[in-house]
Amino acid sequence: MRSRCILGVVVCSLWVVVALHASDKQSAPLRVANLHFTVVKDDNNKPVRNAGVVLHPVGKNGKQTKGGFELKTDNEGKAVTDGLPYGHLRVQVLAPGFQTFGDDYEIDKPEMEIEIRLKRPSDQLSVYDKKPQQSAPTPPPTEPKPQ
Numbered sequence: 001m002r003s004r005c006i007l008g009v010v011v012c013s014l015w016v017v018v019a020l021h022a023s024d025k026q027s028a029p030l031r032v033a034n035l036h037f038t039v040v041k042d043d044n045n046k047p048v049r050n051a052g053v054v055l056h057p058v059g060k061n062g063k064q065t066k067g068g069f070e071l072k073t074d075n076e077g078k079a080v081t082d083g084l085p086y087g088h089l090r091v092q093v094l095a096p097g098f099q100t101f102g103d104d105y106e107i108d109k110p111e112m113e114i115e116i117r118l119k120r121p122s123d124q125l126s127v128y129d130k131k132p133q134q135s136a137p138t139p140p141p142t143e144p145k146p147q
Contacts, residue, residue: 031086033107035114037071037079039093042117047077051095051118055081058088058104093118 039048056068071079086107091114093101098118105114 031110032083033086033110033112034082035080035084035107035112037073037091038113038115039073039077039079039095040115040117041098042119047073047075048095048098048118049073049075049077051077051079051093051098053079053116054092054094055084056090056092058090062088064090091116097121 037053039051039053040046041048051073053071053073054068055071056064059065071081073079084107089105089107091101091103091105093116095118097120099121101116101118105112
């Protein structure tokens with residue numbers, strides 16, 4: 001009988017702890033955002049279709065955490081995702097013929113519009129590239145001096 005009474009007290013105590021913990025979670029609901037990405041060419045503002053928009057969560061230490069996923073832009077250069085939790089997010093955009101884009105964003109509003117402008121690759125300079133050397137002009141033939 002005594003063990004049943006102790007067991008009953010322990011079970012009731014656990015119930016109270018679980019109920020208090022559950023009420024804490026209800027008072028602080030998880031806030032989520034809907035993100036709308038638009039990817040355009042930097043030089044003419046035309047949409048970039050089928051670009052990969054890669055989303056990575058970022059931890060408090062500024063390092064990328066595990067997880068993440070990729071979206072693809074449609075014919076208008078748009079990609080949408082719903083239900084992302086507030087916090088830091090690292091966005092990378094990859095598309096053939098363009099420089100890779102990367103930046104971190106603070107997700108802190110229920111709806112966010114993010115425009116990404118992709119640039120074409122620039123020429124790379126190298127110390128190994130040599131310009132063709134210009135040969136010195138050939139002097140005109142001289143006439144022999146009379147002796």
